[in-house]
Amino acid sequence: MTSPIIVVTGMPFEARIARGNGVRVVCAQNNTLADELEAAIAQGARGLVSFGTAGGLVPGVKAGQWIIAHKVLDMPDNAREYVSSIVWADALRRALPAALRADLAGVTAPVVTADDKAALCRESGAAAADMESHIVARVAAAHGLPFVVARVVIDPAERSLPPAALAGMRADGSVNLLGVLCSLAKHPLQLPALIRVGKDAGRAKDAMRYGRQAITLRLGDGFGAEAAKI
Numbered sequence: 070m071t072s073p074i075i076v077v078t079g080m081p082f083e084a085r086i087a088r089g090n091g092v093r094v095v096c097a098q099n100n101t102l103a104d105e106l107e108a109a110i111a112q113g114a115r116g117l118v119s120f121g122t123a124g125g126l127v128p129g130v131k132a133g134q135w136i137i138a139h140k141v142l143d144m145p146d147n148a149r150e151y152v153s154s155i156v157w158a159d160a161l162r163r164a165l166p167a168a169l170r171a172d173l174a175g176v177t178a179p180v181v182t183a184d185d186k187a188a189l190c191r192e193s194g195a196a197a198a199d200m201e202s203h204i205v206a207r208v209a210a211a212h213g214l215p216f217v218v219a220r221v222v223i224d225p226a227e228r229s230l231p232p233a234a235l236a237g238m239r240a241d242g243s244v245n246l247l248g249v250l251c252s253l254a255k256h257p258l259q260l261p262a263l264i265r266v267g268k269d270a271g272r273a274k275d276a277m278r279y280g281r282q283a284i285t286l287r288l289g290d291g292f293g294a295e296a297a298k299i
Contacts, residue, residue, distance in 0.1 A: 072113035076120050077106065079201045081243055083121035086277045089285060092118075099177060099200045106208045116154065116215040119205040122223035122273050123173065123197035124180050126190035130197070130222055132269035133276035135168035137161050138218035142174045142193045143203040151206035154215035161219055164284045171196035173218055175203020182229040190226065197222055221280065223273040224266065231259035234266045 073093040078084045084096035093114075097105045106117070123136060130136075137158050143149040162168055174195035180186050189198060202218045209216035224230060233252035239245045253260060 072115045074116055074118055075106065075109050075114045076118045077102070077201055077205050078121045079199070080121060082274065083277070086274070086281050087120050089281070099204055102201060102204045103208060106204070110208070110212055110214070114212075114214060116157065116217075117205050117209045118157075119199070119202040119216065119218040119220065121199065121201070121220055122277070123199040123202075123220035124186065124224050125197055125222040125226040126174065126180070126186050126193075127171075127196045128226050130169070130225060131272075132222055132225055133272035134222045135165050135276060135280055136173065136197050136218075136220050136222065137165070137168045137170050138173040138202065138220070139170055140172045141202045141206040141218060142172060142195055143207065144174050144176050144189075144193065145203065146207075148174075148193060151203075151210055151216075153206075153217045157215060157217035161217060161284065164286075165219070165280055168219075169196060173202055173220065174198040175206070176200055179230070179235065181235065183227055184229075186226045219280070219284075221273045221276045224269055228262075228265065228269075230266060231262040232256060233259055233263045 073091055076087045076092045076094050078087055078094060078096045079098060081096060084094045087094050093109060095105050095109050138153050141151045143151065162170065172195040174189055174193040176198050177200065180189055180198050197220060199220055205216055233249045236248035236252040
């Protein structure tokens with residue numbers, strides 16, 4: 070029996086979109102992700118895919134834009150670089166021709182403000198940042214497995230996230246509606262910014278669903294024959 074591809078997400082909604090035949094989804098936050106990946110790999114794996122959303126770092130890149138990483142910069146590990154599988158990345162580009170091929174920065178906490186996004190962009194040269202891809206890259210390298218990163222920008226570089234957006238995120242990645250409401254009650258003027266965040270998130274989710282379908286139609290679940298080339 071062919072080993073599955075492990076698809077890694079940080080949020081439950083990303084995991085729901087990612088699921089399909091030929092893949093095993095690991096959904097975990099960065100503090101437990103490495104251990105969960107190790108357990109999944111012990112059951113067999115052809116390679117790893119970091120799939121989901123990312124924060125934009127380059128001005129002008131809109132919410133809903135797919136990014137397929139060339140390199141992952143592990144910022145917690147002194148920006149150590151990991152190069153993704155060229156075969157898998159090229160296959161994904163054929164399925165998602167409008168995707169950007171760019172570097173991605175791995176971070177340990179959300180990059181919240183526009184100023185912090187700009188600073189990370191200057192430091193890393195990356196187009197986007199997320200909290201899982203550097204762990205995926207580390208574990209893949211340790212096991213000699215190929216990996217690829219396919220992420221959708223959910224918040225553009227020019228925008229700062231309002232406090233309510235962070236208050237609405239539980240440690241496991243699920244939504245805390247009460248936290249959002251409490252934050253809004255304390256700071257009601259953030260409502261317009263929160264509405265923009267919601268619209269951006271909707272665009273990102275739509276792009277992820279479309280992209281997941283395009284990948285399945287073009288490559289088959291588990292990347293089909295393309296994945297077997299590695």
